[in-house]
Amino acid sequence: MKQDIPLHIIRYEDIVARPEIVIPELMKFIFNTKSIDNTVVQSFIDIAVSEGVQGGYKPRVGKANANTDKYS
Numbered sequence: 739m740k741q742d743i744p745l746h747i748i749r750y751e752d753i754v755a756r757p758e759i760v761i762p763e764l765m766k767f768i769f770n771t772k773s774i775d776n777t778v779v780q781s782f783i784d785i786a787v788s789e790g791v792q793g794g795y796k797p798r799v800g801k802a803n804a805n806t807d808k809y810s
Contacts, residue, residue: 746763746764746767748760748763748764757783757786757787758783758784758787761786761787762774762783765780
């Protein structure tokens with residue numbers, strides 16, 4: 739039995755580069771609707787996009803073999 743499962747692919751790079759376009763499209767897919775104009779969701783997206791990234795992703799700096807003393 740074959741079932742069609744809805745699929746929406748987005749790239750992290752696209753979200754970072756054009757969040758005002760990509761995120762509303764994702765929300766329309768999730769809510770299964772053609773428009774989210776004049777909704778609370780759209781207003782939250784607008785606020786988030788206008789405020790920009792607050793720090794963003796920063797990979798942590800690790801040390802090689804830093805925990806070897808905890809293992810026998």
